[in-house]
Amino acid sequence: MHVFLETERADVDAAVQIAGVIWRIRTDEFRGLVDASSSFRRLLLRYTEAFVVDATHTATCNSLHRVTQRCARWLLASQDRVGSNTLRFSHHALALSLGIHQEGVTGALRTFDEAGWIEVHRGYLNLIDLEALERASCSCYGATKARFADLSGVVV
Numbered sequence: 001m002h003v004f005l006e007t008e009r010a011d012v013d014a015a016v017q018i019a020g021v022i023w024r025i026r027t028d029e030f031r032g033l034v035d036a037s038s039s040f041r042r043l044l045l046r047y048t049e050a051f052v053v054d055a056t057h058t059a060t061c062n063s064l065h066r067v068t069q070r071c072a073r074w075l076l077a078s079q080d081r082v083g084s085n086t087l088r089f090s091h092h093a094l095a096l097s098l099g100i101h102q103e104g105v106t107g108a109l110r111t112f113d114e115a116g117w118i119e120v121h122r123g124y125l126n127l128i129d130l131e132a133l134e135r136a137s138c139s140c141y142g143a144t145k146a147r148f149a150d151l152s153g154v155v156v
Contacts (some may be wrong), residue, residue, distance in 0.1 A: 116129065
């Protein structure tokens, strides 16, 4: 996003939370694509707005909602982005994302596992009942998902 916004450097580090495929492009090539296509530029602007909305919801969510609600939101949002009900990540990575201790993540996942909504395995889990997870999540999940869909035409 920093390259798209034409900042000289990013003041943050990026971390991969879930294994998958990533594409890489040189900065000058990316900027050339943005300059050459107004529809691509418009899509990136819409994504940037949706990203800011998501960041705002995340900050609010992390300060106001219970751990189980936040954990359900993160699982659902990850499933949306990955496109699979199998998520590979560590409890430590999830704890960092939610800003809580690892024990809190373990407790929330145990609650979901005992309810039959997920199956927890070492290094990954399977989401079984997305509707139950959505009911357990706070309203931030639905609001962010709807905003991404409104702005981009794609649910991410």
